[in-house]
Amino acid sequence: MFSSITADMLLAILPEIALLLLMVVVFVADLVLHGKKSPLPAWITIGGLGLTLLATIAFAQPGAQPQLLWGGMLRHDWLAFIFKVIFLFSALLVTLLSVGWQKLWYKGEYYILLLASTMGMTLMGASADLVMLFLAIETTSIPLYILAGFVTNDPKSNEAGFKYLLFGAVTTGIMLYGFSLLYGFAGTTNLYGIASGVAASGVPVPVMVGALLLVLVGFGFKVSMAPLHFWAPDVYEGSPTPITAFLSTASKAAGLAVLMRVMLAAFPSIQPEWQNVIAVGSALTMTIGNLIALSQHNIKRLLAYSSVAHAGYSLLAVAAASELGVLSVVYYLLVYTVTQIAAFAVVIVVSNVTGSDEIADFAGLHRRNPMLALALLLSFLSLAGIPPLGGFIAKVLAFSAAVQAGLIWLAVVGVLNSIVGLYYYLIVLKVAYLDEPKGEAVIAPSRPQAATLVVSIVLVLILGVVIAPWYNWAASGAGGLF
Amino acid sequence: MDFINQNILSLILFSPLLAALVVLLLPGQNKDLTRRVAFALSLVPLVFTLIAWFGFGAAPEVDGFRMQEQHVWFPAINASYHLGIDGLSLSMVLLTVILTPLAILASFNVDDKVKAYMALFLALETGMLGVFLSLDLLLFFVFWEIGLVPMYFLIDQWGSKGGERQLWNGIKMPSRRYAAFKFMVYTMAGSLGLLAAIQMLGVVSGSFDLLALYQSWPALTGTLFGYEIGTVKAVAFWAFAVAFAIKVPIWPFHTWLPDAHTEAPTAGSMILAGVLLKLGAYGFLRLVLPLYPEQAQQYAPVLAALATAAIIFGAFSAFAQTDFKRLVAYSSVNHMGFVVLGIAAAAFAAGTESANIAVNGAVLQMFNHGISAAAMFFMVGIIYERTHTRNLEEWGGLFAIVPVFGALLILSSMASLGLPGLNGFVSEFLVVRGTWPIFTFYTALSMLGLLFTGAYILKGIAKTLHGPLNEKWRVAEGQAGHFEDVTRRELLVLSPLVVLMLWLGIWPAWLLDVINQAMLKIFG
Amino acid sequence: MQIPYLLSAIVLLPILAGAVMLFLPPKNRDLIYRFALGAAFVTFLLTLAVYFGFDAAGPQYQFIEDYAWLPALGISFKLGVDGISAPLVLLTGVVIFTGVIISQRIEDRVREFFAFLFILASGVFGVFVALDMFALFFFYEIAVFPMYLLIAMWGWKQTREYAAMKLTLYLFVGSVIALVGALAMYFASGLNTFDMTLLATANFSPAFQNLWFPFVFFGFAVLGGIFPFHNWSPVGHVAAPTAVSMFHAGVLMKLGAFAALRVGIMLLPIGAQTHMWWIILLTLVNVVYGAFIAMTQTDFKYMIGYSSVSHMGLVAMGFATLDYNGLVGASVQMVSHGVMTALFFAVVGMIYDQAHTREIPKLGGLMKIMPFAGVGFIIGGLVSMGMPGFSGFIAEFPIFMGLWAANYPWIAIISVVSIAVTAAYILRAVGQVFFGELPADLEGHMHDVKPSEKLAIGILCFIMIAIGIYPNVIMPMVQHGVNAVLALLGGA
Helix, strand or coil: CHHHCCHHHHHHCHHHHHHHHHHHHHHHHHHHHCCCCCCHHHHHHHHHHHHHHHHHHHHCCCCCCCEEECCCCEEECHHHHHHHHHHHHHHHHHHHHHCCCCCCCCCHHHHHHHHHHHHHHHHHHHECEHHHHHHHHHHHHHHHHHHHCCCCCCHHHHHHHHHHHHHHHHHHHHHHHHHHHHHHHHCCCEHHHHHHHHHHHCCCHHHHHHHHHHHHHHHHHHHCCCCCCCHHHHHHHHCCHHHHHHHHHHHHHHHHHHHHHHHHHHCHHHHHHHHHHHHHHHHHHHHHHHHHHCCCCEHHHHHHHHHHHHHHHHHHHHHCCCHHHHHHHHHHHHHHHHHHHHHHHHHHHHHHHHCCCEHHHHCCHHHHCHHHHHHHHHHHHHHHCCCCCHHHHHHHHHHHHHHHCCCHHHHHHHHHHHHHHHHHHHHHHHHHHHCCCCCCCCCCCCHHHHHHHHHHHHHHHHHHHCCHHHHHHHHHHHHCCC | CHHHHHCHHHHHHHHHHHHHHHHHHCCCCCHHHHHHHHHHHHHHHHHHHHHHHHHHCCCCEECCEEEEEEEEEEHHHCEEEEEEECHHHHHHHHHHHHHHHHHHHHHHHCCCCHHHHHHHHHHHHHHHHHHHHECEHHHHHHHHHHCHHHHHHHHHHHCCCCCEEECHHHCEEEHHHHHHHHHHHHHHHHHHHHHHHHHHHHHHHCCCEHHHHHHHHHHCCCEECCEEHHHHHHHHHHHHHHHHHHHCCCCCCCCHHHHHHHHCCHHHHHHHHHHHHHHHHHHHHHHHHHHCHHHHHHHHHHHHHHHHHHHHHHHHHHHHCCEHHHHHHHHHHHHHHHHHHHHHHHHHCCCCHHHHHHHHHHHHHHHHHHHHHHHHHHHHHHHHHHHCCCEHHHCCCHHHCCHHHHHHHHHHHHHHHCCCCCHHHHHHHHHHHHHCCCCHHHHHHHHHHHHHHHHHHHHHHHHHHCCCCCHHHCCCCCCCCCCCCCCHHHHHHHHHHHHHHHHHHHCCHHHHHHHHHHHHHHHC | CCCCCHHHHHHHHHHHHHHHHCCCCCCCHHHHHHHHHHHHHHHHHHHHHHHHHCCCCCCCCEEEEEEEEEHHHCEEEEEEECCCHHHHHHHHHHHHHHHHHCCCCCCCCHHHHHHHHHHHHHHHHHHHHECEHHHHHHHHHHHHHHHHHHHHHHCCCCCHHHHHHHHHHHHHHHHHHHHHHHHHHHHHHCCCCCEHHHHCCCCCCHHHHHHHHHHHHHHHHCCCCCCCCCCHHHHHHHHCCHHHHHHHHHHHHHHHHHHHHHHHHCCCHHHHHHHHHHHHHHHHHHHHHHHHHHHHCCEHHHHHHHHHHHHHHHHHHHHHHCCHHHHHHHHHHHHHHHHHHHHHHHHHHHHHHHHCCCEHHHCCCHHHHCHHHHHHHHHHHHHHCCCCCCHHHHHHHHHHHHHHHCCCHHHHHHHHHHHHHHHHHHHHHHHHHHHCCCCHHHCCCCCCCCHHHHHHHHHHHHHHHHHHHCHHHCHHHHHHHHHHHHHHCCCC
């Protein structure tokens, strides 16, 4: 059996192998440290993730033609590759942010869980088989359940962990039922075989739609698509902030990656129907997310609802079901990931000093640390979709996809929503820039935090100004699905 | 010399503006220097005008106008800088350039912000001259409006001090500000119709050049904007007519005038009555009649009726005043009524001999009224300056202490009254003679009005000069409050005016010939 | 002499200067101010080069630069100016330069103030010179956003938060709605390009144009202050700090009008022809109603704010005539009004800084104290009331002619009323503020303006008088631009 393993196959799972090794190294280091508080596991993780990222970019690029590898379990295409890079990159930034987060940053298991979850995501992005997909989703989710509840002496964190677990378990179960139906209709678990299998067995459309809805419950939970978004604010608020950042970026991206792949590969027979379902979901998601975000006082909850809204914007492009649509989602996620991490970085730096996540405690941030305020400004404006920041390009591309697909109404809902979004982002900025500072303590980021901020803000700017290379990259990713 | 000959009109037009700049840029705060420079420079346009006057006959005539200049100005909408004169504009220009230096000389007692005052005065002259010289409708309008600005500030800043006007809601404002505001807004609002009509003419004709419009606009037939051309023209006619009627002013559009006159500084009143009112009459002659011959003929009786009303009510109102300046102001309404009456007659019966006589009389009356009104206002200014009152009741018997002043006042009052041998008689006679066969009834009524003219003028003279002397003015020379007779400067202002009154009264032909040429062109 | 990369330099210089400023030491006010002044001056010189380098006999678009930005979608960084935008570029240069000059009194967070102001300027320049629809939107939103911070942080304390938010939301709703329309155009054209010079030849179907024109036009016209979407503007003017008011009323509102022309009318000419009859009614409301509301104001800035609504209505009205005269007039009016309001707000700012009140009845007699500013304001006032001899007349007259030519006689007749109303409120304000009695509580508190401020006032006045006396300093250029627009509208 091993003789059939080729270099291609190994290179395709290079990130996963590297992550696994990294977990082992961290594990060993943690054992060696024997409970001593040491930054070692963190730095090993950071270095390891960095190397993995470089190695992935250098060696794991797919060829021009997508390949189904490992017995059809994984698909090695550009989309999977790009998502892997996104996951690794956000894991790296999140780890950097964790440095200095008092409650957890010296605990080895924290990093192991983070790495495990990242590995699950990279597999999700590449899964071409229902079984593999399910395994990947669980690999991703279970460590995240733990991470969300990681701060055991904080009831909110416990609540977050439990809530996430319960919601996750139920929705995954429902999704699994959907998977089984698909298998039953098509006689195969391979995503790329389902379409032809379903066509051959002549499953009626309503039944297929039923299966679609079941599957969507699981994916919808991952991407916090309304009405499956209820868990998000509580979990985001309670989780350790770096994990919140991770949940709202990488985890969501993974969900969208899977969603797009499954929809396009397995449900071509009912494309109009799933387009409609996603479109309605998108409209609901962004509207609900934005409207509820308006009334938030807690910055993490605000970002949670805003991330729900952003899921809506990405779904808007998914609903287009076109190459431009997929491309837009990829671009959107690139931008959104760095932007959101930058925003959370500021939140982490501030709450480290003020000990609170209330928006009111951002008062006078500009007078206390103008550069940090600037970072907040740029990241929030990018979220609001203002040029010359990445968010603008992402939003324009997403709306373009919708308009191109004739979903004008959805685009209009989207643009109106983006105004609502602008409003609450501005409120936060107003507090930071206008209100009088409440405390005297110096708010200054640690070096890793500063590095994260600089890297992500610079990327936000670059994504907003130098569009073509990223666009082409995203386009090649989209090409993987068509 | 060639340069002067070719650009004579531009030189006339812009030399006051340049003079204004020079005055503004004079170094230091030497008020006397400023006054003298301003006066000296204000003689420059007079010199240029005299050159034009004597060169007028020899200059070639194109389409009825001589000494034309045309330059690119606003080609985007086909408006150009086009100047030219005929006898009508020449006489008005002459009036302007004579009165302005006199007015400046009369303002030597202005002590507040002298530089700004003189500069505005000179700028005003450019504005007025522009109206008389323009042969482009848009340019005409430009100068028409721009002249308001200096006048506004002259009244607002240097007008009579004190006095308050109560407005709505108990808001109070100084009367001179009220008067300036009323003057400006009234005139601007009145010009809106003119503005709109000019726009329409420009759009319809594709040009603002008067010479072209004279040809194309009256000949236009068909429909415009979905209306009969006749309707459109009638509306446009009234738009023009109202704008000019306000300026003249024709009753019932005259209410701004007593306020403005009363509050304006002396020299401002001189120019206001002397030249600005003529702009309105000039507008009728230059634009309304040639552009709307049919409508003018149609509505001439209305104009004549209003003119008669102006003559009669003007006289009545003047008679009722106790404020000498207001009295003189209303007399302007009365006198300008004759101008309009003459114009209306000419419009009604264009081409007839009577019409020609009437309109010649009207233009001459414009000139004459300019001279005598300026003199009257100046003398009211003199007496006000010395007594600080304009109330007729507070004077009396002044002849005894200021004989020279008294004599001059009587002379100019008589000119105003229309005493034969003085200028007013000639023009009013011509108007009445011309209009009699055309509008007999109105003319008859107007002659009754003349009676009242005599009444109020005599009232004015009697109240100031005759009767028992108000003892308060008998202060010996050298003591504070001494009532001084006219000074040399004042005499210098008055003597050219008096000379003109006499000259025009005895031998008006030199001016009438020039005017008549133009009138024959316009109405012939 | 053609300066290479001129337009990119104009667009990028301010934003780079702004970025550099953010990293200057915050305590060193002088350094920051000098840096800002220097950058503004250089920008101003560059805009002069554009204005005087423009060849009114040359091709429609000049100084063209074209760099690939996102070739896959046909997005390019394509810049160029035509006869309509070249004067606006100069206007922006003037306003940024004079705006920096009169911002010397800013004390709080100076570097951020100028940084945001310069970012704003870049956005404005970008919109005026963009020939690519995507680039236009890109810069449009860059131009709008900094307003929020500028107003919210340095504005008038009582209303700034409300005003800033209102302004930002209004403008963004407009811009994103226009954006949807723009995307629809992009896909409907099938040309795979955002290049507006190419999209202008796309021949969209009449049904398409009729559907999308209102979205695009109103999306932008919101920023032009069109009724009934004008509400944000006076409130914003009032709350903004002086230099920002200057920018806001002077330049930013033109941005809306200009973009409505460039994207709306020029790309969807048939739609424009279909809808203009009712849009012109709205602009009539702007013109007349704005003037009347201005007359009832006692706050100096509100008065000017509403007068802007009225005057910008004239711009929209001129565009809406779709007639040669109207377009020419509207294009000049953009410049004229820009300079005029910039001047107004500059002077009001100078007064407010010292008197700490903007209530017209509480001011008075300032002519004696600040004669230069007073004369400047009066000149601005004359422009505002359309007095001949000043730029306002040169601009407004052709607009009205356009109304006649486009067969809207009643609109023309009604809207000229606004001129008298304008005269009334301007004269009232001038009379009270500059010539009334100096209130006792201001005695001794007021001083003459600084020489540098006189320079700013002088520059602005010079432009208004120059255009007013000799319209041809600007006309050939504008005519050149308008003729190209008319060609798109189908000959004429």
